[in-house]
Amino acid sequence: MSSLAMASTHVKLNTGHKMPIIGLGTWQAEPGVVGGAVEAAIRAGYRHIDCAYIYGNEKEIGDILQKLFKEGVVKREDLWITSKLWSDSHGAEEAPKGLQKTLSDLQLEYLDLYLIHSPVSFYKGESFPLEPHMFNSEKSFEEDIKETWQALEKMVEEGKVRHIGVSNFSSKKIALVLKYAKIAPSVNQVECHPMWRQDKLRAFMKTHNIHLSAFSPLGSWGSFGITVNLLEQPILKKISEKHGKTPAQVSLRWGIQMGNSVLPKSTRPERLKENFDVFNFYLDDEDKAEIEKLEQKRFLRDDFLCNERSYFKTLEDLWDDDGW
16 A cells, blocks of 8 residues: 555645645535534544535534533644635625624634635625626626735734635636735635546646645535436446445545545534545556546536626636636
8 A cells, every 4th residue: 555545634735834635514514413513523533624604604613613622622723724705795895804704603713724715706695596686796806806815815914814715716717816916825625526627727726836625525416406426426436346445435535646635525423434534545547547537527517607607798718617
């Protein structure tokens, strides 16, 4: 067995700091359930929790974190906590309010990582599903993101956030941020799994030393009407049988060996442990060649982003197949 199979528990960011390579995703983890999942995950060894204001569950997560701190299970400095600024809180005035709401709900003094959740700007109070009237077109995309990014940089200066980044950004949108960024993005969190490898985006990000963090690393079957089940693909089943693992573990191991951090979501204790048990096997070249045969399909795009073109109607050159 390669020593790499045991070594890759953290990734090194462009700041020099290390981030746990497996995190618990909390999207669609309902209030009343998410707290138990976070507690079970931390007790099972997870040290990276991925949150967001729009998930609607940060208050419960904060209560559990405080419980675990008081019980001595972990200390704050043992954990990596990520959250995201929602699209209705872009700009110099609203972004600090968005951060303060998250810090208050999570009951924390700082975040390890704060991401702009998406490159699009919504009017206040808008969330899902996406409709044309929701998009705030009062500023151009570049003006909006520049102002918002500079607000995040100020959060770093104030010590409220230790790393900043983006989510769902294409290479072209990241390139715009890099034009004026005093602090380069450390992370771009995007959908990534064996059926959506993000080859073009990953290559661009590698060139600019930006880490790819993968949400939906097990696919998104059942979400937004998605009917393709990544974990039922015969190629993944065959490889999982070869290694005595599950298709989910193979998918996560693939992401880790690609250099990604992975953010699987589960609220079931047995699945939480299964998803974390991926450091004792290694995908060989034959396995990776087989996985590359899988059809490439972004599961979330068609259902979730159907109206984005209306927002970018005057900025068609920003549209790119490697992101939003």
